[in-house]
Amino acid sequence: MSAGELDTGGLNVMARTRPDVGSYDDIAAAAMRTTGLSDFGGDAHEEGLRILVDDLASPEAGLTPRGNYFQRSEVKSALVGRLLTQAQFAARPEHADVAIERPIFLMGLPRTGTTALHRLLHADPATQGLEMWLTQFPQPRPPRDTWDADPIFAAMQQGFAAHHVESPEYMGIHYMDAATVEECWRLLRQTGKSNSYESLAEVPRYTAWLAEQDWTDAYARHKQNLQLVGLNDPEKRWVLKNPSHMTALDALMSVYPDALIVYTHRDPVVCIASSCSLSAETTAGHSTTYVGETIGRTQLDLWSRSFHAFHDARSRYAPEQFVDIAFADLRRDPLGTVAMIHERFGLEWTEEARAAVTEIDRESKEGKAAPSHRYALEDYGLTEDQVRAAFDRG
Numbered sequence: 001m002s003a004g005e006l007d008t009g010g011l012n013v014m015a016r017t018r019p020d021v022g023s024y025d026d027i028a029a030a031a032m033r034t035t036g037l038s039d040f041g042g043d044a045h046e047e048g049l050r051i052l053v054d055d056l057a058s059p060e061a062g063l064t065p066r067g068n069y070f071q072r073s074e075v076k077s078a079l080v081g082r083l084l085t086q087a088q089f090a091a092r093p094e095h096a097d098v099a100i101e102r103p104i105f106l107m108g109l110p111r112t113g114t115t116a117l118h119r120l121l122h123a124d125p126a127t128q129g130l131e132m133w134l135t136q137f138p139q140p141r142p143p144r145d146t147w148d149a150d151p152i153f154a155a156m157q158q159g160f161a162a163h164h165v166e167s168p169e170y171m172g173i174h175y176m177d178a179a180t181v182e183e184c185w186r187l188l189r190q191t192g193k194s195n196s197y198e199s200l201a202e203v204p205r206y207t208a209w210l211a212e213q214d215w216t217d218a219y220a221r222h223k224q225n226l227q228l229v230g231l232n233d234p235e236k237r238w239v240l241k242n243p244s245h246m247t248a249l250d251a252l253m254s255v256y257p258d259a260l261i262v263y264t265h266r267d268p269v270v271c272i273a274s275s276c277s278l279s280a281e282t283t284a285g286h287s288t289t290y291v292g293e294t295i296g297r298t299q300l301d302l303w304s305r306s307f308h309a310f311h312d313a314r315s316r317y318a319p320e321q322f323v324d325i326a327f328a329d330l331r332r333d334p335l336g337t338v339a340m341i342h343e344r345f346g347l348e349w350t351e352e353a354r355a356a357v358t359e360i361d362r363e364s365k366e367g368k369a370a371p372s373h374r375y376a377l378e379d380y381g382l383t384e385d386q387v388r389a390a391f392d393r394g
Contacts, residue, residue, distance in 0.1 A: 017065035021072045024053040031079035041086040048192030055203035067286030082190040085138045098227040106241035108264030111274035113330045118241040122181045123360040124353040128236040129181035140231040183242040187225045191218035195244045202290045215251035246310035266327035268391040277375035296380025304390035334361045
């Protein structure tokens with residue numbers, strides 16, 4: 001497989017179009033051609049992805065030629081990831097012996113500071129996270145000084161560079177590059193289960209299917225991927241984040257019973273407005289139907305359901321496995337927030353960790369990664385009263 005054959009998850013699709021998404025079987029065949037592999041390790045992923053592709057091909061999705069290419073690339077990327085990891089599982093069977101102990105999972109509504117806090121916690125040299133390129137092409141993490149020469153890493157960096165030129169405003173909403181630690185939903189989608197798809201298109205049948213699923217198998221494969229990626233760093237604690245972990249806390253805890261949960265809080269009115277803006281920016285020009293009020297309706301439904309699912313499940317687990325972080329506190333004192341998390345979970349807070357976190361905090365406030373985001377709830381057909389009612393816990 002050459003770097004030129006890789007589909008880097010929709011990043012390099014700005015000028016590319018297709019007349020349709022194609023069928024699931026067509027996309028799976030394309031993933032097999034790209035990788036030269038054919039073993040998906042079973043068919044656990046098929047049901048959800050088949051429903052998803054049918055939804056994407058429907059008039060409700062309203063995809064444009066550009067949207068067809070983007071959405072197809074997202075499904076193909078999930079299948080490529082599954083093929084590649086299945087081959088790695090077979091080639092490196094010793095991954096199954098790697099212990100994953102007391103991993104830290106950050107979760108909360110989108111736009112509650114999880115990205116910033118994730119990167120701060122990951123700055124501690126005693127931790128490891130999922131770098132963007134390894135979320136899409138998992139493998140035992142190579143030494144950092146070899147990445148630039150890796151054709152897969154280089155192809156992804158090139159894709160991000162093109163994306164930054166095409167959509168410079170996106171950097172201020174959610175800066176990404178191939179070396180940055182990112183969300184781990186790309187591992188979950190290897191089993192066809194990810195609410196990321198609901199944030200990219202109008203897919204009502206997939207949404208209804210996903211709401212009825214047990215995600216335990218998705219988290220079991222998630223763990224296998226962590227064992228594989230961390231094969232060369234077994235002593236380091238995992239720090240992971242994804243708002244969708246709220247959706248399936250029971251499944252996560254069944255696979256990671258000693259998980260440490262950092263839950264972030266912010267006014268849901270601000271969260272939903274910002275989340276809608278992020279979805280709109282990500283999918284601009286992709287659909288004639290997934291715009292404005294449709295984005296507002298689907299995002300409010302998705303995240304209010306996830307919010308209630310999390311709070312309903314949380315009481316079943318030990319309180320000492322959870323730490324709550326207010327967005328305002330994180331903004332006011334990021335270093336103190338990270339130190340407090342270490343203290344609450346009984347983790348060592350070294351001078352080396354303090355210095356590294358301080359430097360990452362400084363970098364995050366300037367230059368290309370500096371936050372800059374404008375949004376308005378009314379742009380998505382929502383009112384503050386609607387949002388507050390959807391999140392009311394009674």
